[in-house]
Amino acid sequence: MTVAFKQQSADRLQESLGLVQRLIERQRQLEHLMARQDAADAADPQAPQHNLLELGQKLAQLHPADIAHVLEALPLEDRLLAWDLTDPARDGAVLLEVSDAVRESLIEVMDADQLVAALAGLDADELAELAPDLPRQVVYEAMGRLDEEERGQLQAVLSYDDDRVGALMDFELVTIRADVSCEVVLRYLRRFDELPGQTDKIFVTDEAGLLKGVLPVRKLLVSDPDTLVEEAMATEVVSFHPDEAAVDAALAFERYDLVTAPVVDERGALLGRLTVDAMVDVIREESDSEMLNLAGLKEEEDLFAPVMDSVRNRWAWLAINLGTAFFASRVIGAFEHSIAKLVALAALMPIVAGIGGNSGNQTITMIVRALAMGQMRPGQAGRLWRKELGVSVINGMVWGSVIGAVAWLLYGSASLGLVMLAAMTLNLMLAATMGVMIPTLMQKLGKDPALGSSVLITACTDSGGFLIFLGLATLFLL
Numbered sequence: 001m002t003v004a005f006k007q008q009s010a011d012r013l014q015e016s017l018g019l020v021q022r023l024i025e026r027q028r029q030l031e032h033l034m035a036r037q038d039a040a041d042a043a044d045p046q047a048p049q050h051n052l053l054e055l056g057q058k059l060a061q062l063h064p065a066d067i068a069h070v071l072e073a074l075p076l077e078d079r080l081l082a083w084d085l086t087d088p089a090r091d092g093a094v095l096l097e098v099s100d101a102v103r104e105s106l107i108e109v110m111d112a113d114q115l116v117a118a119l120a121g122l123d124a125d126e127l128a129e130l131a132p133d134l135p136r137q138v139v140y141e142a143m144g145r146l147d148e149e150e151r152g153q154l155q156a157v158l159s160y161d162d163d164r165v166g167a168l169m170d171f172e173l174v175t176i177r178a179d180v181s182c183e184v185v186l187r188y189l190r191r192f193d194e195l196p197g198q199t200d201k202i203f204v205t206d207e208a209g210l211l212k213g214v215l216p217v218r219k220l221l222v223s224d225p226d227t228l229v230e231e232a233m234a235t236e237v238v239s240f241h242p243d244e245a246a247v248d249a250a251l252a253f254e255r256y257d258l259v260t261a262p263v264v265d266e267r268g269a270l271l272g273r274l275t276v277d278a279m280v281d282v283i284r285e286e287s288d289s290e291m292l293n294l295a296g297l298k299e300e301e302d303l304f305a306p307v308m309d310s311v312r313n314r315w316a317w318l319a320i321n322l323g324t325a326f327f328a329s330r331v332i333g334a335f336e337h338s339i340a341k342l343v344a345l346a347a348l349m350p351i352v353a354g355i356g357g358n359s360g361n362q363t364i365t366m367i368v369r370a371l372a373m374g375q376m377r378p379g380q381a382g383r384l385w386r387k388e389l390g391v392s393v394i395n396g397m398v399w400g401s402v403i404g405a406v407a408w409l410l411y412g413s414a415s416l417g418l419v420m421l422a423a424m425t426l427n428l429m430l431a432a433t434m435g436v437m438i439p440t441l442m443q444k445l446g447k448d449p450a451l452g453s454s455v456l457i458t459a460c461t462d463s464g465g466f467l468i469f470l471g472l473a474t475l476f477l478l
Helices: 010-036 047-060 064-072 076-085 088-097 100-108 112-119 124-133 136-144 148-158 182-189 217-222 246-256 276-294 307-333 336-341 344-372 378-411 414-444 453-476
Strands: 201-205 211-216 260-264 270-275
Touching (some): 010 064, 010 076, 064 076, 064 100, 088 100, 088 124, 100 124, 112 136, 124 136, 124 148, 201 217, 201 270, 211 260, 246 260, 246 276, 270 276, 276 344, 307 336, 307 453, 336 344, 336 453, 344 378, 344 414, 344 453, 378 414, 414 453
């Protein structure tokens, strides 16, 4: 029997999360109250059990993806309490949905038997997704419960890196031959209890398993029953090889509005399929990774992770940032005599550095996004640099004139206003240059273009902005 869980809107999901949090808080209060007095003297000795029962019932009403959302939003102690009350039959489905960091915290408190039981209802491709986070012995035991075909599928998926198409293949698909009629296909489909999820097309293969085309379900339903599959099928098919990058496949799904697509080997033999739900996960993970890398975080972090885990995740780029900040302070220190003679420089120089950092982050965000979306090739960096340079010159002249006029009015010095104009323009040009160069160079070195880009661009525009502004002021004003 298939259990259907009610889908929840974002607001309803937040209401469910709030209710779970209140029930957990009440449970803590009840346990504390019971500990302070004799259970026999308590007003309702069964109150904690009733509260736990209500909490378990609430979790049972949620979809595994919603349970995952709830677990991610709870501190570790509360998360483990909710996890203990989750139906063990759905543990595997929930583990598939939670983030990697939270999944690690849940697996740590499960013994081997619990893990093996949680994996019992998973398909080979789902088991492969969890395998890197599981103890090796648990994976072996789970593989031992699979039949020969499923074991081969699991080994095939595990042979590819996580960021390859082959690691995301789904083996639940329907295949037919081209020399049968649509009526035969419909009778064949009626023999299934239910079709695999996201079945929008049926794959047409020959005797050797080579992909010949696809028969869209919407075309099958309206075709004449006597029409042969080879007459109704589409032969131009968007397909993927298992060694292709998963991100490229996800972009193709978005570009062609795909729901499923076949995965074939070099001979054209059908190996499996990709589904849109897996591709949505890839896009989300790629977006999250870019956001984290821009901020200088090494990996996804559990919001309620222990302090030392968070320190280890963040320290590297903070150390780099400290070094660049010290360098910027040395730049300022080199012009101490100029600042002492003209105190206005101390008030104005953060403006030049701040605007440069903002502009640089805008440029670097555009370039990183273009590289991630495949819209930019490294050979186009020069052309984009010239374009961004033009934008920075115009912005520098416009906003440099504005802040220059303000400086003139505040300090009564037209020369100081002109220095502000020149410094603003030159620092925006530096920001444009570094905004294009940093991610392009990162990609050439085989690194993620977003890795620490925000930290590096800020360091460049701060140090460069101070040097340009104070240098021009020393040269022309003092």
